[in-house]
Amino acid sequence: MKKIILYISAIILFCGTWIGCKRETDYVGVSVSPYISNFDLRKLFKNADLTLNTENLGGADFIKGVVISNQTANNTPSGLLIVQNSRIAGSGIDSLRGMAINIGADAAKFVPGDSVHVRVTGATLKKVSGMLQLSGVLASNIEKKASGRPIITRAVSTASLASRPEFYESTLITISKGNVNPVPATGEKLVGNKTINDGYGTATLHTETTATFANEELTPFADFTGIVFNTPTGPQLWPRIFDDVFPLAVIKPSALVITGYLTDPSGPDNNYEYIQFKATRDIDFAATPYSIVTCNNAGILVAPATGWALGGVRTYKINITRGTVKKGQFCYVGGNKNIWGSGSTDISSAVWISSTQYSTVNGADFGTATANLLANSGNVAGIAVFEGTKVDGNSIPLDVIMYGGNGAVYSAGPPEAGYRITNTDKYSTIQNRKAVAFYGAGTNTSKFSFPSTTGNFTTLGGVYDAKTGLWSTGRTAQFIALTGSSALSTIETATGFTTIVN
Numbered sequence: 001m002k003k004i005i006l007y008i009s010a011i012i013l014f015c016g017t018w019i020g021c022k023r024e025t026d027y028v029g030v031s032v033s034p035y036i037s038n039f040d041l042r043k044l045f046k047n048a049d050l051t052l053n054t055e056n057l058g059g060a061d062f063i064k065g066v067v068i069s070n071q072t073a074n075n076t077p078s079g080l081l082i083v084q085n086s087r088i089a090g091s092g093i094d095s096l097r098g099m100a101i102n103i104g105a106d107a108a109k110f111v112p113g114d115s116v117h118v119r120v121t122g123a124t125l126k127k128v129s130g131m132l133q134l135s136g137v138l139a140s141n142i143e144k145k146a147s148g149r150p151i152i153t154r155a156v157s158t159a160s161l162a163s164r165p166e167f168y169e170s171t172l173i174t175i176s177k178g179n180v181n182p183v184p185a186t187g188e189k190l191v192g193n194k195t196i197n198d199g200y201g202t203a204t205l206h207t208e209t210t211a212t213f214a215n216e217e218l219t220p221f222a223d224f225t226g227i228v229f230n231t232p233t234g235p236q237l238w239p240r241i242f243d244d245v246f247p248l249a250v251i252k253p254s255a256l257v258i259t260g261y262l263t264d265p266s267g268p269d270n271n272y273e274y275i276q277f278k279a280t281r282d283i284d285f286a287a288t289p290y291s292i293v294t295c296n297n298a299g300i301l302v303a304p305a306t307g308w309a310l311g312g313v314r315t316y317k318i319n320i321t322r323g324t325v326k327k328g329q330f331c332y333v334g335g336n337k338n339i340w341g342s343g344s345t346d347i348s349s350a351v352w353i354s355s356t357q358y359s360t361v362n363g364a365d366f367g368t369a370t371a372n373l374l375a376n377s378g379n380v381a382g383i384a385v386f387e388g389t390k391v392d393g394n395s396i397p398l399d400v401i402m403y404g405g406n407g408a409v410y411s412a413g414p415p416e417a418g419y420r421i422t423n424t425d426k427y428s429t430i431q432n433r434k435a436v437a438f439y440g441a442g443t444n445t446s447k448f449s450f451p452s453t454t455g456n457f458t459t460l461g462g463v464y465d466a467k468t469g470l471w472s473t474g475r476t477a478q479f480i481a482l483t484g485s486s487a488l489s490t491i492e493t494a495t496g497f498t499t500i501v502n
Contacts (some may be wrong), residue, residue, distance in 0.1 A: 274334025461496025
């Protein structure tokens, strides 16, 4: 037995010695990349000028990327070449970053879409007037490799820009559905600093006096594209050319905006769910009828080809053809007029523009009787307001919100299928100068969550301009805990409720 143990020990010792004494040829050869991404380069800056060398660059000598600046229109800081690139960062990290390179008059030799390699060893990474840039780069150290390369343009809200200015600095972005605030006077020019509001906050649009488009008329509502430059007073968006300001059609204001809903009342849901709206003007529904459509997509596997008009158990339509409401009043659509389900406070004193027993009555034109007018779990659900009583697969709502989970409610096609949206605080029908007509397409994925507690009422607060149809403050959801004795004032005086201006 001892001989066996000694024999095994000898084998283990031999193997360990053999593994521990590898030859040079046993190792895989690895070479350091000569390129560093802007993502990593920007992290080297620690609020002090830094001269770049092979050591602090981790063995790299170059950055490579795509030029986004355009000096021809004179609305890029003089002498700056702006290059953006990205690297594989893993975990879904957005690694697209930009870098400003000060090369003087030679910056005008490059145009958007040029692919370049830039030797950065020996250059200095520094901040100038609040903006990170490379100085000391020789024009001879920049090699153009190709032309016409695609440029990534990110859709960014003003809130995101304000919270992460260094993240977006020296990159190309678009702020969608920006309205100029205050509304520009007739003939007002682009030149100077303008405040734009996209419903999430504000940003500064800057046009130099020397820009070739400085005296073009300022459009009041547009998708604004440009390069982000940080200044001592905050980030600014600089359009590169006049076409970076893409005018949008004026939004048609909605007479009813969605301000709240009860998806899961106490006890049975049948005929106790309801939706709250706020009127943006006086309405006589007999003269100007409207319709409300809800969608419930529990278990849906295929995007609805006819969208809001699908009918069956998926969409339910209610026509509003009688009654009146005054501007600024709340009004309601649903079943029984109780605040929180069977036996709770009667709120028939509110302005009810429709009370439909939806669990026993089919919808107007489409939709079968259902226990749930409003979904309270599972896939994404929605509420839409339409002008008039005709709704088909091509109808575009005046106001629309989605809430809940996910689900296969959109198909890129062809043909496209799903629920049509309109320009609201959450959705844009034009993105990167292309039509985006459906929820789920492009960046139109915003939705409110289900209430945090069963039985909560969801309130939607924001600031809506009834004259322009624009949201200066986008809607956010709050959840109000109701009881059987809760008064109507509980859901009509909640903080954050939508404010109507003009």
